[in-house]
Amino acid sequence: MDGATGRYTCDELVERSGADAGFVDRLLELGVLAPAEDGTFGPGDVQRVRLVEACDRAGLRAEAIAEAIGAGRLHLGFMDSPQYRWSELRTxxxxxxxxxxxxxxxxxxxxxxxxxxxxxxxxxxxxxxxxxxxxxxxxxxxxxxxxxxxxxxxxxxxxxxxxxxxxxxxxxxxxxxxxxxxxxxxxxxxxxxxxxxxxxxxxxxxxxxxxxxxxxxRGWTEGIVEGIERALETSDSQAMSTRPPAFVFIDLAGYTALTEEQGDAAGARLAREMNAMVERIVADHAGTPVKWLGDGVMIRFQHAGQAVRATLAMVAAAPAIGLPAHAGVAAGPVVMQDGDYFGRAVNLASRIAGAATAGQTLVTGAVVELADDPGLRFREVGPLDLKGFADRVGVFEARAAG
Structure with missing residues (x-):
């Protein structure tokens, strides 16, 4: 019978499953497979052959599976359901x-x-x-x-x-x-x-x-807008200043010690609550989480001012979930590849986050210049020696005004 009708001969079943003909005969003898009255098989039988063959290779013998089916402890009829229509082999x-x-x-x-x-x-x-x-x-x-x-x-x-x-x-x-x-x-x-x-x-x-x-x-629109900005920058009629994105690294202080003391379940709870808090605040400030780092996260913002405001809010909210947080913010051109960001600004944000104490948000001088927000205050904490950077880096502590 033509396989295009959704019913297969035994030879077509062998062909579409990729199994050995002898193994299919073995499943028929064991009663794991049963043809319809007209002797044909359906797509669910293809998936059953694949599944039982994989089990058999792994040491879960087809005979044991057949015994469990015969005793009513296992049913493979569910593989006739439409969600199991995974693709079959072709010639x-x-x-x-x-x-x-x-x-x-x-x-x-x-x-x-x-x-x-x-x-x-x-x-x-x-x-x-x-x-x-x-x-x-x-x-x-x-x-x-x-x-x-x-x-x-x-x-x-x-x-x-x-x-x-x-x-x-x-x-x-x-x-x-x-x-x-x-x-x-x-x-x-x-x-x-x-x-x-x-x-x-x-x-x-x-x-x-x-x-x-x-x-x-979201991603494509942002890329298109940035492309338009680049086109306008090179236009004779209008020039636009480049606003590099800002990146935030924020971590919970004392997370490792707490996990060792209270166990993995407590650590997992803190991470979940951290993620929920970050997602809520970041969404309010037009940011995008780039990657989750267990007890921390890397976040991208289009504007430095939004990055600082969001970070201060997250650091302020962290103690309520069980631990204080520390964070770093940097801004500058980056390269995006494979859904991640690479460049000096990303590395700087990570390094100064590590240098921040519990409850502290540190930012670079570029962030101070780009923030342009009267609701923010910055206090210079001096140039720092950061791993991976030949020169000392000027760093500031960010706080909300008033």
Whole structure:
């Protein structure tokens, strides 16, 4: 029967799952797989073959799985749910795909190591969704070098891996775990959570796409505005002064000692409350968290004055969550790469944050000049020797006026 109808012959099941024909026969004999009345199989059977084969390779023998199914302790019927429609294997190889798309195989090989987590050869068979991945890679490869493609691919994969892991934790720990605490068996909880997942998965996928587009809008718009500013700076009719961004590093003072004394759970609670506090205050001052650092965070602001005001508010709010904070603010041109920022201003903000005492916010001279805010006061604390900087750096303590 034609696989395009959604029903597969046994040979097509073997082909689409990538499993050995003997292993599929073994699953049929064990009763893990059962064909329909017409002798065909469905997409869920492809996923079942893959799952049980992976378990079998890991030492969870197919015979033991079959025994658990027969005893009613395990059910794999949930894999017929629509959220388990992961892509299947095709007969086309990566070498053939490269030729058809007009892409050097080396582009597929190097980018594939990151994007599909495999060291590909021209003889390896593609999956149904590989064409979508490598078509765009081929287009971008004509305008960007391969190293840049690999780096941005790593950012995509790492970010989405964290999303997928968080989803798995939600289902395994809280949904399935909650059902089991209520008295259901693991197999029953798995089946019930699969029914819930069938409803939630399309919504979660749409949510991820929506959140991505929101961040895309923010990042792209900022880049476009900066491009317009550069164009106006070189215009004969109008010149604009450059306003470099400001960067903040803020950390909780005494976090390591508290964690050692009270345990990891207390440390995790503090980090969560720190994150919530930072997100609230940063949003009020048009800032963007760049990366979370356990007990601290790196934040970007377009304007130095907003950066200082937000940082003072965060340092003032920190004791209420359990520990004081210390922070550093620097401003200047930076290079953005792979969703992160690099440059002297970033390094300065990190170093002076480390030099600040509990409850203190230190800033560079550039921040003082750029802040232009009558509600702020700056007291010179003198040039400091900072690791990684040949010359001493002029540093000021920031405070709110009055």
């Amino acid at each position: 086309e190889t990566f070498g053939e795909l490269a030729d058809r798309l007009g892409i050097p195989f080396e582009v597929i090989r190097q980018s594939g190591a990151v994007l599909v987590n495999r060291h590909l050869t021209p003889e390896d068979r593609t999956r149904e969704d590989d064409e979508a991945i490598f078509t765009i890679i081929g287009l971008v490869a004509t305008m960007a070098d391969l190293d840049a493609l690999v780096r941005i691919g790593r950012v995509y994969v790492d970010g989405l891996r964290r999303v997928a892991e968080a989803e798995s934790e939600l289902f395994q720990t809280y949904i399935i775990g909650g059902l089991m605490q209520a008295g259901t068996t693991y197999g029953e909880a798995l089946a019930q959570s699969a029914a819930m997942g069938a409803q939630m998965t399309p919504l979660m996928e749409q949510m991820v796409l929506t959140l991505y587009r929101r961040q895309q809008e």
